[in-house]
Amino acid sequence: MRIVLADDAVLLREGLVRLLVEDGHEVAAAVGDGPALVEAVLAHRPDIAIVDVRMPPTHKDEGLRAAIAVRERLPGAAILVLSQYVEVSYAADLLADGVGAVGYLLKDRVAKVGEFLDALDRVAGGATVLDPQVVAELLSARHRRDPLAALTARERELLGLMAEGHSNAAVARRLTLSGSAVEKHIGNVFAKLGLPPDDAQHRRVLAVLAYLGA
Structure with a gap:
């Protein structure tokens, strides 16, 4: 697969590049901020983009907003988002268009190389892949928002x-x-x-x- 990678942490970015190349993939671009991600995806049209949620300048949701911008420009573009923590609102925003070909994994999952590469393949193939902890938090948040949850x-x-x-x-x-x-x-x-x-x-x-x- 041809991949575009966006993460402002140089060590993690380079580590991912090496992992992906060793697994037989081509990393078309490895960038460190949201605008560069959008530009790289539009230029290279990769099979999938791997994106960190938090990137410069505010380190809040720049990566996610860039991923959504990519999907607006290229509907159905495969996006695998990585996050240090479970951000329920971010996951919900990513899934909002209902198209599929999206993934949301905690960065700890990257250490489990087999699981990470499997998720990468499935998202590139059009599936929706969510970290088990993300699923649990989404369900919990939905339950908390349900005004009827307390009723018998x-x-x-x-x-x-x-x-x-x-x-x-x-x-x-x-x-x-x-x-x-x-x-x-x-x-x-x-x-x-x-x-x-x-x-x-x-x-x-x-x-x-x-x-x-x-």
């Missing part, structure tokens, strides 16, 4: 009936519950969704909107 199965079922427009009495009949039990469940739903007891009807609408949004 019964409370979700009740809220679903509310979203369908059923009254408390109709919900009670559907779920074979007493009216007081339904009111108690609804109170629990409001509490778990963080809806204060100011206006019951208003809270009901907000709860339904949360359900539909989730």
Whole structure:
């Protein structure tokens, strides 16, 4: 494969170049910042680009933004991002277009040469490859963002009936519950969704909107 590599850490960059060449790949360019990455990919049209998330000048997300810029210019361009830490928002941004041919690995994974080279091949072939720790963090973040995560199965079922427009009495009949039990469940739903007891009807609408949004 022809590869473009971007990492501002010279020792790691040169180490990766040597590893890739020894594995039979051609490194068309090895650069140290985001703009140089975009320029090199457009010039060389490699099979895949390997990019460090954090690069000069701020060492925040320049590498990721450069990778996204590459994908905007060359839709489907294969990108393998390396990061020292799990950056959930960065991983989500990288996956946002849903095209595939992307990877997000922690740099520790590079030390496991076989796994790293396998990931490289799969991303170049169009697959999406995520470090197991990245997957765990993404799932955890999704769970934290889910406004219904704290609800029990019964409370979700009740809220679903509310979203369908059923009254408390109709919900009670559907779920074979007493009216007081339904009111108690609804109170629990409001509490778990963080809806204060100011206006019951208003809270009901907000709860339904949360359900539909989730």
